[in-house]
Amino acid sequence: xxxxxxxxxxxxxxxxxxxxxxxxxxxxxxxxxxxxxxxxxxxxxxxxxxxxxxxxxxxxxxxxxxxxxxxxxxxxxxxxxxxxxxxxxxxxxxxxxxxxxxxxxxxxxxxxxxx
Amino acid sequence: xxxxxxxxxxxxxxxxxxxxxxxxxxxxxxxxxxxxxxxxxxxxxxxxxxxxxxxxxxxxxxxxxxxxxxxxxxxxxxxxxxxxxxxxxxxxxxxxxxxxxxxxxxxxxxxxxxxxx
Numbered sequence: 315x316x317x318x319x320x321x322x323x324x325x326x327x328x329x330x331x332x333x334x335x336x337x338x339x340x341x342x343x344x345x346x347x348x349x350x351x352x353x354x355x356x357x358x359x360x361x362x363x364x365x366x367x368x369x370x371x372x373x374x375x376x377x378x379x380x381x382x383x384x385x386x387x388x389x390x391x392x393x394x395x396x397x398x399x400x401x402x403x404x405x406x407x408x409x410x411x412x413x414x415x416x417x418x419x420x421x422x423x424x425x426x427x428x429x
Numbered sequence: 430x431x432x433x434x435x436x437x438x439x440x441x442x443x444x445x446x447x448x449x450x451x452x453x454x455x456x457x458x459x460x461x462x463x464x465x466x467x468x469x470x471x472x473x474x475x476x477x478x479x480x481x482x483x484x485x486x487x488x489x490x491x492x493x494x495x496x497x498x499x500x501x502x503x504x505x506x507x508x509x510x511x512x513x514x515x516x517x518x519x520x521x522x523x524x525x526x527x528x529x530x531x532x533x534x535x536x537x538x539x540x541x542x543x544x545x546x
Binding site for chain 2: 318346348350355356357358359360363365404406408415416417418419420421422
Protein backbone atom coordinates (compact mmCIF):
# COMPACT_ATOMS: atom_id res chain seq x y z
CA UNK A 315 0.00 0.00 0.00
CA UNK A 316 1.08 3.54 -0.62
CA UNK A 317 0.29 6.92 0.91
CA UNK A 318 0.95 10.51 -0.13
CA UNK A 319 1.37 13.58 2.04
CA UNK A 320 1.11 17.07 0.62
CA UNK A 321 2.39 19.24 3.40
CA UNK A 322 0.75 22.49 2.36
CA UNK A 323 -2.98 22.76 1.79
CA UNK A 324 -2.70 26.32 0.45
CA UNK A 325 0.21 28.22 -1.08
CA UNK A 326 -0.13 31.90 -1.99
CA UNK A 327 2.60 33.33 -4.20
CA UNK A 328 3.10 36.55 -6.11
CA UNK A 329 3.09 36.52 -9.88
CA UNK A 330 6.52 35.89 -11.42
CA UNK A 331 7.87 34.50 -8.14
CA UNK A 332 9.13 30.91 -7.85
CA UNK A 333 7.06 28.23 -6.16
CA UNK A 334 7.62 24.79 -4.70
CA UNK A 335 4.77 22.44 -3.82
CA UNK A 336 5.88 19.64 -1.53
CA UNK A 337 4.99 15.97 -1.80
CA UNK A 338 6.21 13.05 0.27
CA UNK A 339 5.18 9.47 -0.21
CA UNK A 340 5.34 6.18 1.63
CA UNK A 341 5.57 2.80 -0.07
CA UNK A 342 7.02 -0.64 0.53
CA UNK A 343 7.59 -1.16 -3.20
CA UNK A 344 9.05 0.80 -6.08
CA UNK A 345 6.71 3.49 -7.32
CA UNK A 346 5.78 5.73 -10.18
CA UNK A 347 5.01 9.33 -9.25
CA UNK A 348 2.68 11.86 -10.82
CA UNK A 349 1.58 15.46 -10.49
CA UNK A 350 -1.87 16.42 -11.71
CA UNK A 351 -3.48 19.88 -11.89
CA UNK A 352 -7.17 20.54 -11.43
CA UNK A 353 -8.73 23.81 -12.56
CA UNK A 354 -12.12 24.77 -11.10
CA UNK A 355 -14.94 22.50 -12.27
CA UNK A 356 -12.58 20.50 -14.45
CA UNK A 357 -11.01 17.07 -14.30
CA UNK A 358 -7.41 16.26 -13.55
CA UNK A 359 -4.75 17.06 -16.13
CA UNK A 360 -1.36 15.36 -16.02
CA UNK A 361 1.51 17.81 -15.46
CA UNK A 362 4.39 15.35 -15.33
CA UNK A 363 5.37 11.87 -14.25
CA UNK A 364 8.39 9.96 -13.02
CA UNK A 365 8.67 6.37 -14.14
CA UNK A 366 12.44 5.75 -14.24
CA UNK A 367 15.69 7.31 -15.39
CA UNK A 368 16.57 10.92 -14.71
CA UNK A 369 15.26 12.06 -11.37
CA UNK A 370 14.54 15.55 -12.72
CA UNK A 371 11.35 15.48 -14.72
CA UNK A 372 10.07 18.31 -16.85
CA UNK A 373 6.39 18.73 -17.55
CA UNK A 374 3.95 21.04 -19.21
CA UNK A 375 3.51 24.75 -18.47
CA UNK A 376 7.10 25.13 -17.26
CA UNK A 377 6.75 22.85 -14.24
CA UNK A 378 9.39 20.37 -13.14
CA UNK A 379 9.77 17.91 -10.29
CA UNK A 380 12.62 16.02 -8.74
CA UNK A 381 12.37 12.48 -7.44
CA UNK A 382 14.41 11.94 -4.28
CA UNK A 383 14.30 8.31 -3.27
CA UNK A 384 16.21 8.73 -0.01
CA UNK A 385 13.83 11.42 1.17
CA UNK A 386 10.79 9.79 -0.48
CA UNK A 387 9.88 13.13 -1.99
CA UNK A 388 8.67 14.41 -5.33
CA UNK A 389 8.43 18.18 -4.99
CA UNK A 390 6.98 20.28 -7.81
CA UNK A 391 8.66 23.53 -8.81
CA UNK A 392 8.22 26.42 -11.20
CA UNK A 393 10.73 29.27 -11.44
CA UNK A 394 8.18 31.95 -12.31
CA UNK A 395 4.42 31.53 -11.84
CA UNK A 396 1.66 33.12 -13.84
CA UNK A 397 -1.88 34.03 -12.89
CA UNK A 398 -3.11 31.12 -15.00
CA UNK A 399 -1.28 28.68 -12.70
CA UNK A 400 -3.89 29.29 -10.01
CA UNK A 401 -5.38 25.83 -9.48
CA UNK A 402 -5.24 22.81 -7.20
CA UNK A 403 -2.31 20.45 -7.58
CA UNK A 404 -2.36 16.77 -6.64
CA UNK A 405 0.58 14.46 -6.14
CA UNK A 406 -0.12 10.78 -6.78
CA UNK A 407 1.75 7.49 -6.49
CA UNK A 408 1.33 4.07 -8.02
CA UNK A 409 3.26 0.85 -7.59
CA UNK A 410 5.58 0.14 -10.51
CA UNK A 411 4.83 -3.58 -10.69
CA UNK A 412 2.85 -5.09 -13.55
CA UNK A 413 -0.15 -5.72 -11.32
CA UNK A 414 -0.29 -2.20 -9.93
CA UNK A 415 -2.74 0.23 -11.42
CA UNK A 416 -4.62 2.35 -8.91
CA UNK A 417 -3.40 5.83 -8.11
CA UNK A 418 -3.18 7.02 -4.52
CA UNK A 419 -3.53 10.78 -4.25
CA UNK A 420 -2.57 13.36 -1.70
CA UNK A 421 -5.16 15.82 -0.42
CA UNK A 422 -4.02 18.53 -2.81
CA UNK A 423 -2.39 21.94 -2.59
CA UNK A 424 -4.26 25.03 -3.70
CA UNK A 425 -1.92 27.42 -5.44
CA UNK A 426 -3.09 31.04 -5.51
CA UNK A 427 -1.09 33.40 -7.68
CA UNK A 428 -1.40 37.02 -6.54
CA UNK A 429 -1.11 39.77 -9.16
CA UNK B 430 -13.90 12.16 -28.89
CA UNK B 431 -10.58 13.61 -27.92
CA UNK B 432 -10.87 12.92 -24.21
CA UNK B 433 -12.80 11.13 -21.51
CA UNK B 434 -16.35 12.41 -21.24
CA UNK B 435 -18.76 12.04 -18.36
CA UNK B 436 -22.45 12.71 -18.01
CA UNK B 437 -24.26 14.30 -16.42
CA UNK B 438 -21.84 16.94 -15.23
CA UNK B 439 -24.07 17.76 -12.29
CA UNK B 440 -26.67 15.63 -10.55
CA UNK B 441 -28.89 16.51 -7.63
CA UNK B 442 -30.69 13.62 -5.98
CA UNK B 443 -33.00 13.32 -3.04
CA UNK B 444 -31.85 10.95 -0.35
CA UNK B 445 -33.00 7.46 -1.20
CA UNK B 446 -33.04 7.93 -4.96
CA UNK B 447 -30.98 5.81 -7.34
CA UNK B 448 -28.52 7.52 -9.70
CA UNK B 449 -26.50 6.41 -12.72
CA UNK B 450 -23.33 8.15 -13.83
CA UNK B 451 -21.90 7.54 -17.29
CA UNK B 452 -18.32 7.50 -18.52
CA UNK B 453 -17.14 7.41 -22.13
CA UNK B 454 -13.41 6.59 -22.17
CA UNK B 455 -10.96 7.51 -24.87
CA UNK B 456 -11.43 5.21 -27.87
CA UNK B 457 -9.16 2.18 -27.66
CA UNK B 458 -8.41 2.50 -23.96
CA UNK B 459 -8.84 -0.88 -22.32
CA UNK B 460 -8.40 0.22 -18.70
CA UNK B 461 -11.08 2.26 -16.97
CA UNK B 462 -11.11 3.59 -13.43
CA UNK B 463 -13.64 5.29 -11.18
CA UNK B 464 -12.57 7.59 -8.36
CA UNK B 465 -14.55 9.49 -5.73
CA UNK B 466 -13.41 12.99 -4.73
CA UNK B 467 -15.01 14.37 -1.60
CA UNK B 468 -14.94 18.10 -0.98
CA UNK B 469 -11.44 19.24 -0.05
CA UNK B 470 -9.91 15.83 -0.59
CA UNK B 471 -7.91 14.05 -3.24
CA UNK B 472 -9.56 11.44 -5.45
CA UNK B 473 -9.96 7.97 -3.94
CA UNK B 474 -10.02 4.78 -5.97
CA UNK B 475 -13.35 3.00 -6.34
CA UNK B 476 -13.03 0.35 -9.03
CA UNK B 477 -11.06 -0.81 -12.10
CA UNK B 478 -12.02 -2.48 -15.36
CA UNK B 479 -9.87 -4.09 -17.99
CA UNK B 480 -12.11 -4.28 -21.03
CA UNK B 481 -15.41 -5.60 -19.69
CA UNK B 482 -13.91 -7.38 -16.71
CA UNK B 483 -14.14 -5.68 -13.33
CA UNK B 484 -10.80 -6.69 -11.84
CA UNK B 485 -10.94 -4.67 -8.64
CA UNK B 486 -13.89 -3.24 -6.77
CA UNK B 487 -12.20 -2.98 -3.40
CA UNK B 488 -12.74 0.78 -3.17
CA UNK B 489 -16.52 0.74 -3.51
CA UNK B 490 -17.75 2.07 -0.14
CA UNK B 491 -20.83 -0.11 0.19
CA UNK B 492 -23.00 -2.60 -1.63
CA UNK B 493 -25.14 0.33 -2.77
CA UNK B 494 -22.42 1.12 -5.30
CA UNK B 495 -22.28 -0.88 -8.50
CA UNK B 496 -20.26 -0.38 -11.68
CA UNK B 497 -20.45 -2.06 -15.05
CA UNK B 498 -18.80 -1.93 -18.45
CA UNK B 499 -20.70 -4.57 -20.43
CA UNK B 500 -19.09 -4.05 -23.85
CA UNK B 501 -15.68 -2.93 -22.71
CA UNK B 502 -16.23 0.69 -23.64
CA UNK B 503 -18.81 2.89 -21.88
CA UNK B 504 -19.07 2.41 -18.13
CA UNK B 505 -21.86 3.24 -15.70
CA UNK B 506 -21.50 3.80 -11.97
CA UNK B 507 -24.77 3.24 -10.20
CA UNK B 508 -25.54 4.29 -6.66
CA UNK B 509 -28.67 2.90 -5.08
CA UNK B 510 -30.60 4.55 -2.24
CA UNK B 511 -28.30 7.56 -2.18
CA UNK B 512 -27.21 9.01 1.15
CA UNK B 513 -25.85 12.46 1.97
CA UNK B 514 -22.37 11.04 2.46
CA UNK B 515 -22.39 10.01 -1.21
CA UNK B 516 -22.16 13.68 -2.20
CA UNK B 517 -18.88 14.04 -4.07
CA UNK B 518 -17.36 14.42 -7.51
CA UNK B 519 -17.09 11.10 -9.30
CA UNK B 520 -14.17 10.97 -11.70
CA UNK B 521 -13.61 8.50 -14.48
CA UNK B 522 -10.20 7.81 -16.01
CA UNK B 523 -8.92 5.58 -18.80
CA UNK B 524 -5.54 4.22 -19.91
CA UNK B 525 -4.34 2.83 -23.23
CA UNK B 526 -3.32 -0.81 -23.76
CA UNK B 527 0.04 -1.78 -22.29
CA UNK B 528 1.47 -2.68 -25.72
CA UNK B 529 0.58 0.76 -27.03
CA UNK B 530 2.71 2.40 -24.40
CA UNK B 531 1.61 5.14 -22.06
CA UNK B 532 -0.28 2.66 -19.94
CA UNK B 533 1.09 4.33 -16.86
CA UNK B 534 -0.89 7.49 -17.49
CA UNK B 535 -4.51 7.79 -16.55
CA UNK B 536 -6.53 10.35 -18.47
CA UNK B 537 -9.33 11.89 -16.45
CA UNK B 538 -12.75 13.12 -17.41
CA UNK B 539 -14.32 16.32 -16.02
CA UNK B 540 -16.27 14.43 -13.38
CA UNK B 541 -19.87 14.32 -12.24
CA UNK B 542 -20.70 16.39 -9.18
CA UNK B 543 -23.35 14.54 -7.18
CA UNK B 544 -25.26 16.38 -4.50
CA UNK B 545 -27.61 14.37 -2.30
CA UNK B 546 -30.18 16.42 -0.42
